[in-house]
Amino acid sequence: MRGASKAVRVLAALLLAACWLPAQAGSPLWLRTADVDNNRILFDRADPQQPGLCVEIQRAMEQADPDLHFKSDPVPLPMARSQAYLASNRLDMLCGLLKTPERLTRFYYPATPVFDIRHKVAVRVSDDVSVQSFDDIRRLGPEGLIMTPYGGAFADYLKRQGGLRVDTASKDMALMLHWLAGGYARFLYHSESSLRAYIRHEGLQDKVRLLPAVFYEESAYIVFSRQLPTAELQRLEAVLAQLARQGTLKRLYARYADE
Numbered sequence: 001m002r003g004a005s006k007a008v009r010v011l012a013a014l015l016l017a018a019c020w021l022p023a024q025a026g027s028p029l030w031l032r033t034a035d036v037d038n039n040r041i042l043f044d045r046a047d048p049q050q051p052g053l054c055v056e057i058q059r060a061m062e063q064a065d066p067d068l069h070f071k072s073d074p075v076p077l078p079m080a081r082s083q084a085y086l087a088s089n090r091l092d093m094l095c096g097l098l099k100t101p102e103r104l105t106r107f108y109y110p111a112t113p114v115f116d117i118r119h120k121v122a123v124r125v126s127d128d129v130s131v132q133s134f135d136d137i138r139r140l141g142p143e144g145l146i147m148t149p150y151g152g153a154f155a156d157y158l159k160r161q162g163g164l165r166v167d168t169a170s171k172d173m174a175l176m177l178h179w180l181a182g183g184y185a186r187f188l189y190h191s192e193s194s195l196r197a198y199i200r201h202e203g204l205q206d207k208v209r210l211l212p213a214v215f216y217e218e219s220a221y222i223v224f225s226r227q228l229p230t231a232e233l234q235r236l237e238a239v240l241a242q243l244a245r246q247g248t249l250k251r252l253y254a255r256y257a258d259e
Contacts, residue, residue, distance in 0.1 A: 030069045031092040037076035041197045042096045053256045054095035080151045095222045098153035112240040113219030115253040117191040132213045145185040173198045181207040193257045
């Protein structure tokens with residue numbers, strides 16, 4: 001039933017896209033947003049070839065609706081602060097957010113996700129550990145310490161599982177990968193695409209590897225302020241549905257996934 005409900009919402013958004021965009025042409029819409037720090041796969045404006053998945057999605061949205069424009073804060077913000085700004089109407093949208101119970105009450109989630117992710121763990125190459133589930137990690141006891149960035153949805157998800165030793169001492173993925181390589185913890189938990197991107201960027205391919213187990217799969221979204229007018233939210237829903245229908249979102253994600 002859950003899958004059917006999601007399919008109905010996506011279909012409704014696609015139908016909306018077919019009739020909404022032409023009617024809105026010529027109506028300028030500026031949205032305030034911000035890059036989130038410590039997420040190279042989503043925001044890396046210093047790299048002109050791959051400036052970040054979210055940066056490219058925003059550009060694709062502007063191309064789909066030429067009167068839609070994004071004004072981004074020049075300084076990347078921590079995840080917690082960016083969400084506080086969105087909730088207090090200092091921002092209009094954020095890109096790349098997963099669903100959590102708290103976020104669903106604070107932000108508007110459209111029907112169309114922008115990409116899907118798989119939760120995985122990284123371990124040291126020299127570590128012959130093999131785990132398939134959280135129960136396997138729990139059975140490791142004190143040897144099963146899991147790191148994940150502070151203040152994000154991954155930390156919330158791990159804490160909801162119960163019985164896990166979770167360390168959120170840093171929000172810096174690159175730093176935590178080096179901690180992992182040095183033996184500070186047994187696991188680093190995040191999305192497969194982000195883990196691969198940071199391992200490659202930090203040159204740690206000979207020290208850190210991913211285990212094959214997938215702990216969870218979910219979707220990431222561009223989320224909006226609940227204070228935006230309904231007409232603007234419908235317009236944005238239509239733009240995202242159009243990009244999904246055309247395959248643009250999947251093509252962009254494939255450039256960054258490295259899976």
